[in-house]
Amino acid sequence: MFGLLGPNGAGKSTLMRTIATLQEADSGSIFLGDIDVLREKDKVRRLLGYLPQEFGVYPRITAEAMLNHFAVLKGIVNARERRDTVNALLQRTNLNDARKQNLSTFSGGMRQRFGIAQALLGNPKLIIVDEPTAGLDPEERVRFHNLLAEIGENVVVILSTHIVEDVSDLCSQMAIISGGRVLMSGDPQAAVRELNGKVWRRVIGKQELEEFQSRYTVISTRLVGGRTVIHTVSDAQPDPTFEPISTSLEDVYFHYSKRDSQQRQAEAA
């Protein structure tokens, strides 16, 4: 399972859509094994399961009928195989009881699970899910992660998200992108290890923020219990008021984002 992490507008969806044959690339190339994704779209589509960030459904059609229709589009033309597959997927996504229900009456979570069901049709080799947990409540999100994790055991899953936890929970590989550029890619654990011992934390007064930002590489600022807490990256302890903390993937993400924005500023200057 591959996590694609980045802020809103980073180009995650564009990349996903390009891989999913929905969008043309201005330049460059994408390969899936031997398949040239930009040219051999049909081949890609045969291997692909895609769950876009948001999607609607036809009104006045049941979940089962719709899934059945999608199954035919996925090339599952044998009627018995199709029935078995549709049944299995409805059960796996816990939609079996709602199979005769019109899709338009589905809740957000149900709809999202239906999305997974359709993406899983036809044993895809590559599954792309774009911001799948946006709008789900915490409980549903957990369930969804479990399902994704299970799928990820067998096939390639590309998960795009702006939530760091999603990636740290699920992914064995990741990339951070921003402004259309890849800031980092690799194993999330390794990335965390790399920064280990270099992240420092300090509680500061609100008015001190500017001063600290100019003196240190502040990668993140947040409020904890109403007090401003900053994280900085430094090989050595900047000064004794900073305390060492164990690095999280979030720090990695902020670190690379920070570095990127500094580089951009430098380039602009």
Added chain:
Amino acid sequence: MSWEILKFELRYHLRQPLFYILFVIFFFMTFGAVTSDAVQIGGALGNVNRNAPFVIMQLLLVMSTFGVLTTTAYVASAINRDFEYNTDSLFFSSPVKKSQYLFGRFTAAFIVSSLVYLGVVTAIMIGSFMPWLDKERLGAFALKPYVFSYFVLILPNLFLFAAIFFAVAALTRSLMATYTSVAAFYVAYIVSRVSLRDLDSEKIGILLDPFGFSPFVRTTRYWTVFEKNNNLLPLDGVFLGNRLLWIGVALVLLGLTFAFFKMEVGSASGKKKKKTAAKSEALIPAGVAIPHVAQRFGGMASLRQYFTTIRVETGAILKSLPFIVIMLLAVLNTVGGAVFASPIFGTRFYPVTYEMLEVIEGSFFFFAVIIAAFYAGEIVWRERMLKLNEVTDTMPSPTWTIWAGKLTALCIVLYITLFAAVLTTISVQAVKHYHHFELGLYFRGAFLILGIRLLLVTILMFLGQILTNNRYVGFLIALFYIVGQVVMDALHYQHHLYQVFVLPDTTYSDMNGYGHFVKPFEWFSLYWTIFAAILLIAGHLFWVRGTETAMSIRTRVARGRLGIPAVTMLALFVIAFVTTGCYIFYNTNVLNHYSTDDQRDKRSAETEKLYKKYDRIAQPRITDVQANVDIYPDKRWVDIHGTYTLVNKTQQPISDLHVVMVPDVPLSVQIPGATLARNDADHGYFIYHLAQPLAPGATIPMSFTVTLHHRGFENVSRDNSIVANGTFINNFATFPHLGYNPNVELQETPKRRKNGLAPIVRAAKIDDPKARLDNSITRDADWINLDTTVSTSPDQIALAPGYLQKEWTANGRRYFRYKTTSPILGFFAYLSARYEVKRSTWKGIPIEIYYDPKHAYNVDRMIYGVQKSLDYFTANFSPYQHKQVRILEFPRYAQFAQSFPNTIPFSESIGFVADLRNKEDIDYVYYVTAHEVAHQWWAHQVIGADVQGGSMLAETLAQYSSLMVMEKEYGRDKMRRFLKYELDRYLQGRGGELVAEMPLMLVENQGYIHYRKGSLAMYELRDEIGEDNVNAALRQLIHDHAFEQPPYATTRALIADFRAVTPPDKQSLITDLFETITLYDNKATAATLSKRADGKYVVTVTVESKKFRADDRGKETSIPVNDWVDIGVLGASKTKGNEPVLALEKHHLTTPKATIRMVVATKPDRAGIDPLNKLVDRNPDDNTKKVE
């Protein structure tokens, strides 16, 4: 705050391109209509000024109907914009009050819509100053009509539309619901109009017309040219009521909107959040293995994907609300159309299948096109609108299965609608107890002919959506396609080779089936189907799959999709398209002569310019015609070999023979000793110079051969007279004639001016001595003898005037020889068809009806009509000059009956399928029969001179004769209803006059005068001076003028005969009816009732009477009333026009106002002046008043 919102909104709308697009479209549509005849909005203008108040009002009213769409666009955007862009929460949480929000937005939308219509107003203003316009057709500029129309007609309409759709948009918060309600609004309007089509529609219908059309039409329908040029719609009575009613409705709707609108985020007011399935969410059950499946691609699998797309898409349309609503309305409209189909004098046809098919085409097809246009937009955009496209577009089904599946689904839906239409009309047939269901014809007419037209339209709409990739532009393309058809035709781009997806018309006839229309229809269908296939390939290449919509990227993608299969197919289709096009061109333009209306007008004008100088030049006259006419129905050929005997009846020798023929018809002429001095085949004018001039009294033979051969097919079948079954030709169109023929001349002044001709002189002055030497039918003959042999295929009977001398078979063809035994006018016809014959007699004279066995319904009625006519005419006029009466059916390509000596061709569609089962209905079969038999006297015994009033002698007298025959059979009450139709048609005819309205005795072949006014005038004359006196005058006319040689009689003789039998105190009646255009405005102002002791009722009625003389443009001058007028009391009746007459007295009115008392025995209902509407009165409904 309200003001701020208003300003903000206005600024927003005026910054949108939509405003400018609409403004420009409206401006140019109107500008086109004002500055050219090519664009017509609201009908041709005839003689009315281009900037007449009537035209301005009509244009603005018609354009205001589009206002439903434009205002909806604005009010819907005013409401839905927030929900669409999710700014609703921003707005509703701000401190804006509901009233400020709603009315700010509403007012802005209304103002912007109103501004759009300034485009229409300025277009007329500017348009009427364009230098190329005919100055004669422009009135002086006046601001008032514009201001009046804008504020009284446009703004209330826009206000109403805005209020209605603002309410729908605000309360449903759904664009879909709003636009569906627009469709529903239009359709409901059309449907409601259907019920008001009949003559007797009343005030309610006028009041209830939200567009204000009915009051406009109702008020102006009898307007003359003068009134159209000068008058504004009077803002009073029902019209004012209509305006106030709808403004009131609009205000109420706004109030309701305000009351029910909730400043809430999200879903619609009052509507609960959609029920969601509240299931307990167990953890994802593990352990259910997802089975491994085989995926198949290409070949059969693709087909399966195509089919599943069809199934899902078809279901989606069939289950959607707009479809169901439109279908319901379409079916309702079709029922209306089928039940009330084609009334003539209120009497309908049998619901024969071809008639039902025309109902489907007229009342249903439009809805099917709307469904096609609307759902083309839906189906192409469905996934993208639902945001499902990213899912479906990544499915591994081939691209073609997506669009082809959608298109096929749309086509299936449209066929389902056609099927529903057919079921509807079959039900109507069954309900009307008509059980001859021609399923095969339904299949051909609905599923093949209408079906292919609908499919082509659908493909166009569908591709419009794909290629423009913008729903609204796609809809605009649909609109332009519909408008464009009309415009192209009007601009004389009439060839079906480039009228995109327009197929030639096909007319079905019981006699001839689809006949010769089939071949061009098939070829053009093939041609355009291939073109559609080419477009579909383009659609495939440009079909948007994914999220890229920029044209540059789509082009790149298209290039990528353009593989060898696509290129091969494209190439094959292009070759097929070009080949088919060439074959069609060969047929329409090489084998046949293609010309547009414009070109034909030009040629007519040329003929006139070149040869008018020979008008009434001295020529010999035809005295004998000998002709062999060979009809080949299968090939649609007619060969004519004829010989005329020409006699110089003038006083001087004639050295040049002017032979005239219909252009483009091959003709060869042999005249002994003559040389061809002028050979102008283009204009059909040939001058033969005689070496030896023809001395006065001398005779010369003229032989000729005419070959009328149809080859291939034409762009538009112009000649429907020579056909496989039901050939009907006459000698005017197929034989050569002598002397200039004025019938070629263009009639309409604008067309004439465009071709450099002065306005037409339609008829010679009544006393023109030269013109009186010609009769009004033929200039090259007086009375002739006809000896003709006609042959046809062995299964048909061929007929011509005269008596059958001999019938034989030779060379596998059937021959008939007909010969006249007494002189006839030089006008005769030939017919050939597979006839059934019904025979009867009248006093030993055979009566024969030749008809098509498919519809024998009214044959006995015709025989009876002939018998009764002969009874009356021989008793009251003179003996019948022939020894036989034949009625011969011809196909419905033309709708008339025509009287030749002892021979009456009668169109299939005006008598043979009339449904006369309801005895209440007017039996127009009987009427037409009597009229045509009467022509054996009026035309074939007494023929007028070729001057003004000529057609009165033939047509008005035939009308009178048939009215008398009809009245004897059906009584006076039925005549009242018949004459009401005549009055209506006369008054409407006046408004459409192209040149000048003439008094009856000077009529210049104007149908609305010599038929319609003729009926009214003769009936009134009969009422005033008595039937015996009228008939005595007519006998005198026959005595003096029957079978006379030139100079021929004029209406002066007839009027003198009338005056001779009219008492001195009624002489002014003759002046009013025949010598002038006289109108009345009669009205009852009060009617009261009291019951007497003896049980009788005393009715006191106050009446007003005004009398006018009109000039030839309809300008009226008041003249004093000095007339004997009916004052009457009517009883109650269920059907209008059938009220029993309780009292009817003639009163001599000399003052404009009078009060009269009458005593009646039974309870009266209404009372008033001229209650039976015998006088020409433009407002006949107010003649009586309910008694109180």
